[in-house]
Amino acid sequence: MKSVDIVLKKNDQRWAWLWIAYSGFLFINPILEPRRNLWLGTLTVFAIFIGVFTAYVNPKNESGPIRYWLIAATFVLGLVTFPWNGGGSTFFVYAAAFLPFVIESTPKIVSLFIVESLFIIIEGYLFNTPGHFLYIGWPNVFIAIFLLALIGGGNIFFAEQKRTECKLRLAQEENVELAAVAERERIARDLHDVLGHTLSVIVLKAELAGRLVELDPQRAVQEIADVERTARTALSEVREAIGGYRSQGLTAEMERARNALQAAGVGLACESPVPQLNATEETVFCLTLREAVTNIVRHAQATHCRIRFARSEDGYHSLFINDNGAHPKLNEGNGLRGMRERVQTLGGRLSITAEPGVTLLIELPQAPLQTIPQPDKVPLAAL
Numbered sequence: 001m002k003s004v005d006i007v008l009k010k011n012d013q014r015w016a017w018l019w020i021a022y023s024g025f026l027f028i029n030p031i032l033e034p035r036r037n038l039w040l041g042t043l044t045v046f047a048i049f050i051g052v053f054t055a056y057v058n059p060k061n062e063s064g065p066i067r068y069w070l071i072a073a074t075f076v077l078g079l080v081t082f083p084w085n086g087g088g089s090t091f092f093v094y095a096a097a098f099l100p101f102v103i104e105s106t107p108k109i110v111s112l113f114i115v116e117s118l119f120i121i122i123e124g125y126l127f128n129t130p131g132h133f134l135y136i137g138w139p140n141v142f143i144a145i146f147l148l149a150l151i152g153g154g155n156i157f158f159a160e161q162k163r164t165e166c167k168l169r170l171a172q173e174e175n176v177e178l179a180a181v182a183e184r185e186r187i188a189r190d191l192h193d194v195l196g197h198t199l200s201v202i203v204l205k206a207e208l209a210g211r212l213v214e215l216d217p218q219r220a221v222q223e224i225a226d227v228e229r230t231a232r233t234a235l236s237e238v239r240e241a242i243g244g245y246r247s248q249g250l251t252a253e254m255e256r257a258r259n260a261l262q263a264a265g266v267g268l269a270c271e272s273p274v275p276q277l278n279a280t281e282e283t284v285f286c287l288t289l290r291e292a293v294t295n296i297v298r299h300a301q302a303t304h305c306r307i308r309f310a311r312s313e314d315g316y317h318s319l320f321i322n323d324n325g326a327h328p329k330l331n332e333g334n335g336l337r338g339m340r341e342r343v344q345t346l347g348g349r350l351s352i353t354a355e356p357g358v359t360l361l362i363e364l365p366q367a368p369l370q371t372i373p374q375p376d377k378v379p380l381a382a383l
Helices: 002-032 036-057 066-081 086-102 106-126 138-215 217-244 250-263 279-300 334-345
Strands: 267-270 304-311 316-323 349-353 358-365
Touching (some): 002 086, 036 066, 066 086, 138 250, 138 279, 138 334, 250 304, 279 304, 279 358
Antiparallel strands (some): 316 358
16 A cells, blocks of 8 residues: 555645645735734744645655654644634644545544544634634634535545555556566467477487488488478477467367377377367467477377367367377476466366376367457567
């Protein structure tokens, strides 16, 4: 809450000096009844008030108890002035106007208004002798309390409105920051999925080309050409990931998976046709397939892989991936973690079993899908 008050006070500082116009009521009595002592007293309390007001609007005094003391000093200045200058009631109004900008609790502010009113009534009772130099008429007392309640109450509404606006602004800034964080995480996941898979293929083909340089130079040249094409593809995919990755289609991803597995000496059996999915489901399945194939190529030491697409009776699209490799230890790294986050974001399920080999099962609910925020629409400047 303190940060909200600071924003509020900074926004109001340039307008604060307009409030000094209320002090004009202080000079009504000296103008209507010009007396030297009345003018000297009025100018003295006005000079003191200017010092108090300057300290109140000083940015250095935004925090800490000093503003409470300045408000109390303003009210006391009114008590001192009111008996010999009816315009001194303006200090009561100032004190009531300041309170809503320092205290957030409306019940506390109203309680302080009541306390101020009681002090004014008591002072009016003590100085109610007509003809005396120090005299307060009951009409002045009621007018002072009325103005205190009117302006102070209005400022409660105004200050609360400003606080609400500042809270909304801070919340919007926080949402932008959170969206920027989500965007960074999305790019990190996508870069991992894109580069992890492609670089693995490049390494395998480069190693194969190195072994074939002397044994089969023509095949080695062919493998090097494949490395170049794969690297160019990786560059294009990285650009797509940075600008907001979108899959080129599940059929194309299946073909890339087949080529990657073949380069690693792993046979692929697709036990069902590629289904027709909406763009969101297809993107998740593509990235999941890519991560799974990358893990098989890197860690599984497998010779065979099975992939199957299905649709369950409860309306879930599923992707089944199984290999016959020996996974010494199944750890959930960045790739699997990103995969799980994507699936769970769409309300889907991910399960992994490790006997025999590794079986990965992704289940996504059929469209319509739940609405999710699109962090890729955040301005790049927010990143």
